[in-house]
Amino acid sequence: MATDWIRRLRMQHLQLLISLEETGSVTEAARATFSTQPALSKWLKELEDDVGAPLFERHARGLTPTAQGRMLLGHARRVLSEMDRAQLNLKAMQDGSSYRVVIGTSPASAPNLVPAAIMQFLQRHPGAQVELQEGTMNELLERLELGQLDLVVGRLDAYSPRPSLQSEQLYDEAMRVICRPGHPLTLKDSLSWADLRSYDWIVWAKSTPIRTKLDMALTRAGQRPLPYRIESTSLIGNLWLLHYSDMLSIASDRVADHFTQRRLVVPLNFELNAVGSLGMCWRDEPHPDPSLPHLLESIRAAAASQSLTQVIGPQG
Numbered sequence: 001m002a003t004d005w006i007r008r009l010r011m012q013h014l015q016l017l018i019s020l021e022e023t024g025s026v027t028e029a030a031r032a033t034f035s036t037q038p039a040l041s042k043w044l045k046e047l048e049d050d051v052g053a054p055l056f057e058r059h060a061r062g063l064t065p066t067a068q069g070r071m072l073l074g075h076a077r078r079v080l081s082e083m084d085r086a087q088l089n090l091k092a093m094q095d096g097s098s099y100r101v102v103i104g105t106s107p108a109s110a111p112n113l114v115p116a117a118i119m120q121f122l123q124r125h126p127g128a129q130v131e132l133q134e135g136t137m138n139e140l141l142e143r144l145e146l147g148q149l150d151l152v153v154g155r156l157d158a159y160s161p162r163p164s165l166q167s168e169q170l171y172d173e174a175m176r177v178i179c180r181p182g183h184p185l186t187l188k189d190s191l192s193w194a195d196l197r198s199y200d201w202i203v204w205a206k207s208t209p210i211r212t213k214l215d216m217a218l219t220r221a222g223q224r225p226l227p228y229r230i231e232s233t234s235l236i237g238n239l240w241l242l243h244y245s246d247m248l249s250i251a252s253d254r255v256a257d258h259f260t261q262r263r264l265v266v267p268l269n270f271e272l273n274a275v276g277s278l279g280m281c282w283r284d285e286p287h288p289d290p291s292l293p294h295l296l297e298s299i300r301a302a303a304a305s306q307s308l309t310q311v312i313g314p315q316g
Contacts, residue, residue, distance in 0.1 A: 004050075011083065013047075014076040016040065017055070021073055024062035074145075081147035099128040099291035104140035106154030107235035108210065108278060111258045113170075114153050117302035121295055128291070136208055136233055141165070144281060151295055155209035156279040167281045168296075170303040173253040175213050175274040176267040180242050183266065191270040193223050201228035202238050202249040209276065214250050217274040239264055252276055254306065278303075 012033075019029040020040075030040045048055050055069035065073055101121075105114045118130050133140075133149065137159070140152045145164050156169060177196065179185060185195060203226065204211040218225065229247065232238050238249055242265055251259075256267045280299055282292060 011080070013043075014080055016043070017069075017073055017076050018080070020044070020056060020063055021065055021069070024064070026063065078145070078147045099125055099289075099294075100131070101128065101150045101289075101291050101295055102131040102133065102148070103295070104133050104135060104143060104149040104152040104154075106137050106140065106152075106208075107134065107233070108155050108252050108255060108276070109153045111235070111255055113254070113278070113299075113302055113306060116306065117153075117295075117298040120301055121298040124294055124298070125291075136205070138207055141281060144283060147283070150289060150292060151280055151282050151299070153280045153299060154278065156277045156281075157209035158212050159209075159279075159281070164284060165281050166284045167279055169277055169279040170299070171306075172275050172277050175210065175217070175250055175272050175276055176253055176256040177248055177270050177272060178242065178251050178256050178259075178265040178267050179246070179248050180244075181263060181266050183246060183248075183268075185248075185268055186266055189269070191268060193221060196248060196268075196270065197227060200230075200245075200247045201226045202230045202232055202241055202247050203228040204250070205231055205233050208233060210250060210252070213274040213276050214272075217272050220273060252278070 016029065016033055016035070019032050020026065023029045023032060026040050026044070027037050029035075030037045033040075044055070051068065051072070053068040054066050055072060056063040056065055103114060103118070114132065118132070121130065122128060133143075135143075137152070137154045140149065140154065141159075141162070143149050144152045145162070153170075156167060159167060161167065179199075185191060185199070188195065203214065206212075214226075230238075230241060232241075235255075239259060241247060242249055248268075250272070251265070251267075253267075256265060259265045260267060280296070282288075282296070
């Protein structure tokens with residue numbers, strides 16, 4: 001049958017495919033996988049014959065995956081990731097945990113929303129284990145599709161729908177210009193772009209949604225790019241730099257409020273005219289992990305609770 005080759009594939013075969021792509025060489029892949037070049041070449045040729053299409057283009061510089069090869073490599077990586085996750089989940093169960101979940105978060109949701117959701121999830125499942133990984137949305141979504149993460153929470157401003165993923169918007173919020181407490185601009189009743197341009201900036205990387213929002217606000221105002229000294233995707237690093245300098249930066253309203261309450265930053269009285277969207281993404285699978293619905297409920301509940309706090313203000 002045409003699908004017999006799939007049944008003959010083993011885990012080591014999937015690793016061979018990935019090694020061929022990563023090294024771009026049959027010789028190097030054979031060395032990395034403790035095989036021989038003739039055996040690896042023979043196996044690859046037989047697999048391509050079974051598939052009915054070349055998986056790699058051969059040229060003087062080595063191997064490059066074809067469209068069919070890239071598709072099969074994507075599946076191979078997902079299978080290997082799922083088996084790694086299965087091993088970790090089984091170990092967690094043997095250690096007495098009920099669930100083990102891995103959450104990816106962008107800096108926009110890291111300070112308050114995701115930690116609050118994790119606490120709610122752990123209250124429901126005291127034996128669960130949670131792994132939290134922070135990064136840019138592009139990086140996190142790629143790892144989500146590979147099965148390395150269960151859920152990604154972050155900015156959806158620049159998100160384009162993906163066939164393999166589901167997404168849900170949690171809330172919109174304004175962007176704010178922030179600085180250290182006691183900054184000279186905090187003494188002014190009204191501010192202009194000229195005032196903001198008189199200081200150096202810390203900006204987020206161009207690949208991040210929050211940078212896109214800032215650039216759009218500049219475009220709408222007919223402004224040139226800001227005079228930035230630092231480009232960074234580290235929220236903690238940015239806070240430290242702001243605290244010990246007169247530089248300015250941008251943050252979402254909730255992040256700014258979170259750190260303002262802790263006297264780390266101050267939002268300036270300036271209308272940036274930029275609104276961002278925060279949400280979550282997960283894989284669209286027929287048989288999702290049993291913990292996923294509980295995790296989604298915890299994120300929604302934390303988002304709703306924070307929205308209520310924003311409306312009525314903190315009590316006490």
